[in-house]
Amino acid sequence: MLVGSTVIMCAAASSSSHADLETILVSEQAIRRRLKKLGSEIKAVYGEEEIPLVAIIHCALLFAADLLREIPNPVRLDCIRVSSYRNETTSQGKPQLMHSLSLDVANRHVLLIDDILDTGKTLAMVVALIRKLSPASVKVCVLLDKKGRREVPFEADFVGFEIPDKFVVGYGLDFAERYRNLPCFGVLKPQLQNPPEWA
Ligand code: 5GP
Ligand code: MG
Numbered sequence: 001m002l003v004g005s006t007v008i009m010c011a012a013a014s015s016s017s018h019a020d021l022e023t024i025l026v027s028e029q030a031i032r033r034r035l036k037k038l039g040s041e042i043k044a045v046y047g048e049e050e051i052p053l054v055a056i057i058h059c060a061l062l063f064a065a066d067l068l069r070e071i072p073n074p075v076r077l078d079c080i081r082v083s084s085y086r087n088e089t090t091s092q093g094k095p096q097l098m099h100s101l102s103l104d105v106a107n108r109h110v111l112l113i114d115d116i117l118d119t120g121k122t123l124a125m126v127v128a129l130i131r132k133l134s135p136a137s138v139k140v141c142v143l144l145d146k147k148g149r150r151e152v153p154f155e156a157d158f159v160g161f162e163i164p165d166k167f168v169v170g171y172g173l174d175f176a177e178r179y180r181n182l183p184c185f186g187v188l189k190p191q192l193q194n195p196p197e198w199a
Helices: 028-046 061-068 121-131
Strands: 021-026 051-057 075-083 096-099 109-117 137-145 158-162 185-188
Touching: 028 061, 028 109, 028 137, 028 158, 051 061, 051 121, 061 075, 061 109, 061 137, 075 121, 109 121, 121 137
Parallel strands: 051 075, 051 109, 109 137, 137 158
Antiparallel strands: 021 185, 075 096
């Protein structure tokens, strides 16, 4: 079940934005507003029960930290680590699991949190992995969804924003480990994507 996401079009970066961004896709204020609504949407589905949350780090770190505080339910938190992008702006092959789950999720209703749904390969792999641990259910919450990029069939249950097919940075999302601390989501200037000195 997908509860109402917001479709985003590109806007020109304002003069106050980070100098390396060509456009801002989602502002800090829009993220804050949407997170509050996501918290209510999650509560409406889970009722009063405790939610075992599994966040995929590093990219979902900021999202998970802020979303957690908008979910009124009791929660338990675990993180897993997956790598699929290196210092490139396109996906490099199969996602690898670098660090697995330690929370006992058997017979529990798990909520998996990730930053962005792109080809769908990462979340398809992680959900299959969690299902092997016999949870009662697994639902997925992503902040961004690039619907047009899917290579495997996968839909999230909760989506923050639908965005166009652009490589975005900020709010946890990196390019070569940079820009994670930007408070908004933006698109890098073309000359800063894959510069040889960052290889
Ligand atoms: P997938 O292609 O498997 O759906 O997504 C894999 C991962 O690639 C995402 O969780 C995210 O960390 C990363 N990714 C996908 N699109 C973008 C993007 O536009 N920018 C950044 N920085 N990472 C992305
Ligand atoms: Mg990710």
